[in-house]
Amino acid sequence: MMDAVSQPDVVVVGAGAAGVAALRACNAAGLDAVAVEARSRAGGRAHTVTVGGFALDLGCGWLHSADRNPLVAVARTLCLTVDERLPPWQDPRAALSFEPGAHGAFRAAQAAFYARLEAASGEAGDRPAADFLEPGGRWNALIDAVSTYVNGVELDRLSVKDFANYHDTEVNFRVVEGYGALFARLAAHGRIAYGCVVSEINHGGRRVRVETSRGALEARAVIVALPTNVIAQGRVRFSPDLPAKRAACAGLPLGYANKLFLAVDGAEDLPENGRLFGATDRRDVGAFHFRPFGRPVIEGYFGGALARDLEQGGLEGFADFAIGELVRALGSAWRRRLKPLCASAWASDPFALGSYSHALPGCWDQRAILAEPVDGRIFFAGEATSPRDFSTAHGAWMSGERAAAEAVRALNGR
Numbered sequence: 139m140m141d142a143v144s145q146p147d148v149v150v151v152g153a154g155a156a157g158v159a160a161l162r163a164c165n166a167a168g169l170d171a172v173a174v175e176a177r178s179r180a181g182g183r184a185h186t187v188t189v190g191g192f193a194l195d196l197g198c199g200w201l202h203s204a205d206r207n208p209l210v211a212v213a214r215t216l217c218l219t220v221d222e223r224l225p226p227w228q229d230p231r232a233a234l235s236f237e238p239g240a241h242g243a244f245r246a247a248q249a250a251f252y253a254r255l256e257a258a259s260g261e262a263g264d265r266p267a268a269d270f271l272e273p274g275g276r277w278n279a280l281i282d283a284v285s286t287y288v289n290g291v292e293l294d295r296l297s298v299k300d301f302a303n304y305h306d307t308e309v310n311f312r313v314v315e316g317y318g319a320l321f322a323r324l325a326a327h328g329r330i331a332y333g334c335v336v337s338e339i340n341h342g343g344r345r346v347r348v349e350t351s352r353g354a355l356e357a358r359a360v361i362v363a364l365p366t367n368v369i370a371q372g373r374v375r376f377s378p379d380l381p382a383k384r385a386a387c388a389g390l391p392l393g394y395a396n397k398l399f400l401a402v403d404g405a406e407d408l409p410e411n412g413r414l415f416g417a418t419d420r421r422d423v424g425a426f427h428f429r430p431f432g433r434p435v436i437e438g439y440f441g442g443a444l445a446r447d448l449e450q451g452g453l454e455g456f457a458d459f460a461i462g463e464l465v466r467a468l469g470s471a472w473r474r475r476l477k478p479l480c481a482s483a484w485a486s487d488p489f490a491l492g493s494y495s496h497a498l499p500g501c502w503d504q505r506a507i508l509a510e511p512v513d514g515r516i517f518f519a520g521e522a523t524s525p526r527d528f529s530t531a532h533g534a535w536m537s538g539e540r541a542a543a544e545a546v547r548a549l550n551g552r
């Protein structure tokens with residue numbers, strides 16, 4: 139294949155946020171690096187599409203921890219528009235789903251639950267977060283629903299210790315042109331071979347050999363920047379096998395989250411930046427963001443098993459569920475005012491197989507194990523390797539820079 143690049147110093151496997159960061163950092167350090175990417179585009183789980191004239195993020199949308207997120211400055215340097223409005227989950231005016239007084243009660247129950255998790259995270263063993271729900275608590279279902287949005291998984295499969303390790307400054311910005319568009323720009327001039335589905339990374343020989351659907355490459359080092367499920371499910375194999383890495387990936391599965399966008403006729407009747415839950419007494423509900431950026435659009439967010447199941451129905455089936463929830467809350471006249479624009483389907487996406495990683499109970503220590511280099515020539519990046527910012531795009535980005543620095547050190551020292 140790619141004659142000129144078939145023997146580079148470094149092959150980066152996967153050109154999502156982590157892979158793009160790793161590629162740029164290797165090139166900046168003077169290494170001859172190339173990325174191989176299965177899709178026909180860069181960005182992976184960061185993906186902006188333009189539908190109905192709007193730039194819509196099917197994957198990541200929020201620059202979380204924006205006051206220390208390096209991508210805020212990167213976006214501004216690229217002349218993208220950073221929107222600093224409060225997210226609806228922090229905007230006190232946005233609590234549309236609740237009876238008077240009930241929003242405060244929910245927030246208090248949720249805060250008490252998080253405090254119990256925090257306290258438990260300091261204890262010796264690891265446990266499922268669901269153990270710390272108040273028995274019979276009025277808000278348990280909604281607290282669990284929020285876990286499916288935040289963690290991609292229900293609380294019974296969420297490690298308390300891993301959850302406590304996540305660090306969020308609670309400052310959240312957005313890129314008006316799309317978070318995915320930011321990564322597309324960052325990848326634009328990189329040496330990325332698209333449509334290259336990697337099947338095996340063979341590290342038995344003097345050089346590491348990467349087998350792809352477009353031929354093989356050999357390199358002095360490889361940076362693996364793949365989603366955990368791709369490795370756990372054997373879509374990309376190591377030869378000789380790396381069982382500790384496979385086990386780490388299995389302990390850090392990607393949960394599920396999906397978005398559905400609806401165009402709204404007469405959107406001015408909805409409060410800008412409002413937020414509505416499909417219900418407050420069930421776990422399997424959507425969270426709806428009204429008029430993001432002031433657009434005549436509703437952005438629906440669905441997590442966990444519900445998100446995985448909804449994408450099976452295609453755009454139409456997915457929209458039926460979402461519109462049903464909205465009509466129950468807003469009134470039947472809204473049915474004809476809502477039109478589906480697009481939806482994500484990350485669980486069945488063969489190059490993601492899910493949305494973002496969480497640790498299963500007992501597996502909180504696997505992120506560090508996944509991040510460890512092998513033989514000074516196989517390096518690991520990707521959101522799941524981030525100690526404090528896992529599950530995010532900036533965590534992925536920083537992990538790519540970290541893995542590249544490790545590769546540069548190793549190759550320069552040789």
Ligand SMILES: Cc1cc2nc3c(=O)[nH]c(=O)nc-3n(C[C@H](O)[C@H](O)[C@H](O)COP(=O)(O)OP(=O)(O)OC[C@H]3O[C@@H](n4cnc5c(N)ncnc54)[C@H](O)[C@@H]3O)c2cc1C
Nearest residue numbers: 152154155156176182183198199200336520521530531534
């Ligand atoms: C619905 C949703 C909402 C989200 N919201 C936010 C948010 O608001 N804020 C936030 O910070 N994060 C959010 N995230 C998470 C964020 O998108 C991810 O954590 C981040 O983009 C992961 O980057 P990555 O580089 O680790 O992995 P990926 O982006 O998955 O990159 C891996 C790359 O490897 C490629 N690949 C896979 N298999 C192969 C193969 N066999 N051969 C070659 N290449 C392969 C993939 O195509 C992909 O490009 C969200 C994600 C989803 C799905």
